[in-house]
Amino acid sequence: AxxxxxxxxxxxxxxxxxxxxxxxxxxxxxxxxxxxxxxxxxxxxxxxxxxVPAQHYTCGGVLVDLFARTDLPGLWAAGECTESGLHGANRLASNSLLECFVFGEAAARDILSMWDELDAPPEIRPWDASRVTDSDEEVVIKQNWTEIRRFMWNYVGIVRTTKRLERAANRIRLLQSEVEDYYGSFRVTTDLIELRNLLQAAELIVGCALKREESRGLHFTLDHPQTDPIARDTVLLPR
Structure with missing residues (x-):
């Protein structure tokens, strides 16, 4: 409200x-x-x-089993990033504490039990930085970072409309073009990689919200306030 x-x-x-x-x-x-x-x-x-309402930065999504394993070999997950089913469909304050206590320990035990059997990580390919330079425009990253935060809060946020979601999608496309141009010209930094990750997460959230023409759980839209009688699984499928 x-x-x-x-x-x-x-x-x-x-x-x-x-x-x-x-x-x-x-x-x-x-x-x-x-x-x-x-x-x-x-x-x-x-x-x-x-x-103002508080922001929850991560509200589940990564499917895990009872050992906190994901479907990607060698990757375990615990906490607010997961969809464990431990609390049903609820997302309430401090749920993540129990998630971390239960699945954090489960992940640790499982990793220790198979530590000697885990494959060694693949070698990292040599990095060629001969055609890029250090950036003299770090302010671009700061500006884009701030812009993502603002339009995701104002256009996506808690109470959504199709018009605002479409505006957010347009902003994402513009920023992706800018960031890709920047990424190809300057040396890679942690902030730059995180900026690309933020944009990709924003794109997935907005794309999913636009396709779900109902209100369910954390997704509430004024254009489709009803809840469908049958729940659909995520609309985000591997390409």
Whole structure:
């Protein structure tokens, strides 16, 4: 509901107000928040608090078995990146703690049990950097990184519409062209690789959202608020 109002009116935040309660009540029940806000110049006993929804950066997706194995040999996964089924279809606060405790240990035990049988990783091919130079435009990466964050939050976010998703898809295509041109001209850095990964993740999220013409779980769209009677598996299939 908060996100819907922010999107509807183009707001940066909405207000949460508890000033109707006595100051002693507020300080006793929310001592840490009260102290933190005072440091920011906000007295929650007298005035409203600006709030926005929190962002979850990863909400599952990688299928694992009971040993935390993925379908890629030699790759185990545990935590918020997985779709383990441990909590059914729920995505609630602190779920990842149990995911990490249970599947983290399962992965460790499984890896140790077959450590001597694991294949050695393939040799890395020689890297030819003779035709590229160090970048003198690192600001390009920073700008693109910031842009992805902003349009994914504003156009994709929690409450979605087809029009905003299409705008996000257009931005992704433009950025992919810019990043590929940059990637072919300068030496590779960790930030540059992560920028490409962010773009690819954004492309998959937006593409999946556009194809799912219903609202289900974390995907809620104003254009298709109903939930289909039969759940479909992911629309993201190997090419």
């Amino acid at each position: 908060i996100d819907a109002e922010i999107k509807r009116f183009g707001l940066d935040y909405v207000h949460l107000d508890i000033s109707h309660q006595p100051p002693e009540f507020v300080k006793e029940h929310f001592p840490t928040i009260h102290e933190k806000l005072l440091g920011l110049g906000i007295d929650m006993t007298k005035e409203p608090i600006p709030v």
